[in-house]
Amino acid sequence: MLTEPSPRQLDDALARRLGGATLVEAVGLTPAAEELERMLTVSEEIARLPATSPDPGAKVRVRSEYVRSGQSRRAAWVHQHTLPLKPAKHRIPSHPFRWTFVVGLALVLALIAGGTLALAAQLAEPDGQLYPLKLNTEKMLVATGRTPTGRANVRIELATQRYRDAEAMAAKGKGGLAVQSIAAYYDQLRAAGQELERAPRDAGWKSVRAQYLKAETKQNDVIVNQLLNGGQKNAVKSIQALEMQFGKDRKLIDAKLNLATQPNPGANPQPLPSGARPQPASPTP
Amino acid sequence: MAPPAVDDHSERELILRAQRYEADALADLFESNFDPLQRYVTAIVGDEAKAEEVLRQVFLKALESLPKFRRYETGFRPWLYRIANSILTGRARGTAASAAALPEGIGQDRLRRAIARLTPDQHDVLCLRFIAGLPATTVARATGRRTGQVLALQHRALLALRQSLAPEPAEAATEAS
Numbered sequence: 001m002l003t004e005p006s007p008r009q010l011d012d013a014l015a016r017r018l019g020g021a022t023l024v025e026a027v028g029l030t031p032a033a034e035e036l037e038r039m040l041t042v043s044e045e046i047a048r049l050p051a052t053s054p055d056p057g058a059k060v061r062v063r064s065e066y067v068r069s070g071q072s073r074r075a076a077w078v079h080q081h082t083l084p085l086k087p088a089k090h091r092i093p094s095h096p097f098r099w100t101f102v103v104g105l106a107l108v109l110a111l112i113a114g115g116t117l118a119l120a121a122q123l124a125e126p127d128g129q130l131y132p133l134k135l136n137t138e139k140m141l142v143a144t145g146r147t148p149t150g151r152a153n154v155r156i157e158l159a160t161q162r163y164r165d166a167e168a169m170a171a172k173g174k175g176g177l178a179v180q181s182i183a184a185y186y187d188q189l190r191a192a193g194q195e196l197e198r199a200p201r202d203a204g205w206k207s208v209r210a211q212y213l214k215a216e217t218k219q220n221d222v223i224v225n226q227l228l229n230g231g232q233k234n235a236v237k238s239i240q241a242l243e244m245q246f247g248k249d250r251k252l253i254d255a256k257l258n259l260a261t262q263p264n265p266g267a268n269p270q271p272l273p274s275g276a277r278p279q280p281a282s283p284t285p
Numbered sequence: 286m287a288p289p290a291v292d293d294h295s296e297r298e299l300i301l302r303a304q305r306y307e308a309d310a311l312a313d314l315f316e317s318n319f320d321p322l323q324r325y326v327t328a329i330v331g332d333e334a335k336a337e338e339v340l341r342q343v344f345l346k347a348l349e350s351l352p353k354f355r356r357y358e359t360g361f362r363p364w365l366y367r368i369a370n371s372i373l374t375g376r377a378r379g380t381a382a383s384a385a386a387l388p389e390g391i392g393q394d395r396l397r398r399a400i401a402r403l404t405p406d407q408h409d410v411l412c413l414r415f416i417a418g419l420p421a422t423t424v425a426r427a428t429g430r431r432t433g434q435v436l437a438l439q440h441r442a443l444l445a446l447r448q449s450l451a452p453e454p455a456e457a458a459t460e461a462s
Contacts, residue, residue: 007433007440011421039443042450045396046415049331051324058337059319066315066344067308073348074306081305 005032005039013040126165126177152195153208156215159188163218170226175235178223182239186246189216193253209257216250297357304352314361315344321417322365328416329373331397343369356427363427366417367409374405399449407442410435 005013013036017026023040027033117130121137124130138158145151166181192212199205220239227235253259302310322343327336346368356364400408413424414435421439425432 004444005440007436010440010443011436035447038447042396042443042446043415045393046400046411046446047418049328049393049396049416051328052333052336055323055333055337058323058333058340062319062337062341062344063315065341066348067312069345069348070306070308070311074308077306 003032003035005030005036010036010039014043017044125168126181127169127172127174148195148199149202149204149208152192152199152212155188155192155195156208156211159185159192159215162188163215166223167226170223170230170232173226173230173232175227175230175232178227178232179235179238179242182220182223183242186242186249189246190249190253193250193257197253197256209259212257213259216246296361300351300354300357300361304354306348306351311348318362318365319344321362322369325366325412325417326369326373329369329397329400329412331393339369339372342372346372359423359426363413363417363419363423366413366419367427370405370409370412373401373412374408395450396446399446402449403442403445407438407445410438411442411446414439 013026027037121130121133162185166178169178326339330336413419425435
């Protein structure tokens with residue numbers, strides 16, 4: 001049984017042999033010398049295996065097929081790696097982005113414009129162009145009330161606003177618009193009373209009812225006097241008629257709301273003596 | 286046989302162009318590698334017709350695998366040798382299945398048959414080391430192994446060959462008498 005050399009011993013011996021050492025020198029004095037010598041011999045036989053001289057015919061044939069295959073692969077490669085079109089220097093944003101931007105900008109502008117308009121409308125008076133918009137907005141405000149008590153509360157506030165409108169119109173000598181505002185004032189009060197009739201009688205209801213009572217007892221003295229000063233007698237008559245009508249309705253509403261009807265000192269004012277100047281009245285608190 | 290140039294910048298450029306299948310780069314690679322590869326394959330196969338068939342397959346396979354080539358530091362030729370080894374071991378496995386034992390023969394034919402019976406790894410290392418004449422470190426880089434693994438494979442391959450080529454006991458007795 002021969003002793004086998006280690007891989008490192010074999011490689012060292014191969015290196016010495018390649019360096020010009022004889023077989024005996026390359027193997028050296030090692031227990032595995034005999035086996036090592038045989039392995040070296042085999043390796044040298046392998047290295048001596050004859051390679052025939054290059055055959056020009058074989059080379060031409062192999063090259064021909066190689067070149068053909070290379071050309072077809074080149075065509076496929078070019079097809080797969082076609083350069084993309086050069087993009088424009090200043091690219092226009094893609095359609096989705098452009099539309100998002102435009103719609104977003106339009107929304108922002110609309111919000112700004114809408115907000116400005118709504119604010120302007122809230123400050124409008126009956127002789128202003130935005131006044132109809134103000135009234136429509138108020139209708140929407142009433143519609144947002146979820147309970148009868150809530151809606152009654154909103155209507156009472158709107159009635160108060162109409163009363164102020166009437167005062168403003170009277171001050172400007174616009175009798176017709178003052179009459180319209182007073183009519184709207186009473187309409188809002190009637191509607192508020194109807195809402196309160198339907199509403200459950202809780203603490204909130206009582207609070208709103210107190211506000212209703214305060215609103216329905218407003219006096220029209222200041223308005224009437226201003227209209228009289230402006231020579232708007234027809235308007236005064238109309239207001240007095242509206243006042244009388246509401247006085248009747250009010251009794252019914254008050255009865256349903258368990259309210260004792262308060263006398264309205266401003267109702268049915270006595271006609272002023274001809275030629276007498278009305279005294280300026282202090283504003284209703 | 287001189288080892289191929291490694292870390293050659295111009296060869297790297299050539300390979301990169303060949304990976305785009307540029308005709309002149311492919312032609313240059315063919316011209317610079319065909320003759321050594323032919324000698325290598327013929328030495329292993331021992332038959333010119335078989336060698337030509339193997340060479341044809343080697344270059345076509347190289348064209349196919351060229352885009353995946355990344356071993357620029359070990360050079361292009363060892364890569365071609367390895368393709369050849371892969372094809373040869375495939376052939377060898379096909380023939381070895383039908384050969385129960387080494388047929389009697391003398392010299393180089395017997396040696397070639399013994400080489401063909403090695404495992405693919407042993408065949409790969411043995412041919413690169415002793416037929417292509419590459420240093421163990423280059424073989425290690427080309428095959429993606431550590432040098433120690435290459436030395437071990439070389440050792441096992443030579444041992445297996447030595448045992449395969451040892452004369453039969455009866456034959457040895459005859460020779461002794």
